[in-house]
Amino acid sequence: MAKPEVLITGANGEIGQRLVEYLEEEGRYDIVALDLTEPAPELAEKTKAFYRGNILDKHLMDGIETHHRFEIIFHLAGVLSSTGEKNPMLAHHVNVDGSLNILQIAQNHSQASGKSVVFVFSSSIAAYGIRKEDDTTVPVSVRQYLTPMTMYGINKLYIEQLGRYYCTSYKGEEGEDSVKLDFRCLRFPGLISPQTVPSGGTSDYGPEMLHAAAQGKPYSCFVSPGTMLPFMVMSDAIRSLIMLSRAPEDQLRHRIYNVTAFSVTARQIMKKIEQYWPEAEIDFEPVLKRQAIVDSWPDRIDDGPARRDWDWHPEYDFDSAFDNVLVPHVRKRYENK
């Protein structure tokens, strides 16, 4: 019997690669993947179809819509915060217009099959905009401080709202009542993966510091030592995507959830790395623009609603993340290089 199909956009990105691997190993879905960049053959082999192209390409999107029937869509593709600040127009096109194309596929498939497509969107702490005078000693809830300073953050916030709109109010072109898609969204903190080094983001200093130390390379951190951000290891990010996608809809009191694992300063990350690589050469040379972006993100976010509604909890805190996952895996990754 044919398996249900899942679409993963941004499948060659940091989260996408791990999600493809997870779902392929589980064997529950036929995986249809989409990314702008060419995947490694080992990744492409795990999918039923790997489309290389742009989510703005209407012709490609129409082809994907016609050739498949998705039960679930993980929409991960997007231009990240630092890249987005260098090219805000591009970020807006890809993040907003591209997302609209994917939402429309989900909506059309929901209507055609008479069953709501589950649409999982990866949003970000970039949706927040904290000012100096704001009190962030208390973890920030999903509805507070929604005045993002980056194009990326503004785009994320808007897509969250678009998703909510499709899910609750959308009517077809003729104004007819339609079967609506089932929108679910996670606001991710900074993510740290032992397998990949991110690029184009602003929480990248955490993973960059780790991967540089493991390779014996010096690292100059672009935020100040006291800068604090919430983080999570990649395996917990994948768990949260899977858990939210499978939570019974009637248990979801919200459409948008924060998830987090530990809040640490850049100095704490450096100290942790020095426990394992005492010779690591790490210094701090804050870059004004990137520092301002990170300063506009909350130190701590409240993931209580996710814990209550769908039993979310991270598997790894700061110590166990580094001791049990990140350090052993990055060591292995670079041991013969």
Ligand code: AKB
């Ligand atoms: C970025 O830094 O842009 C991302 C994010 C926090 O969403 N990693």
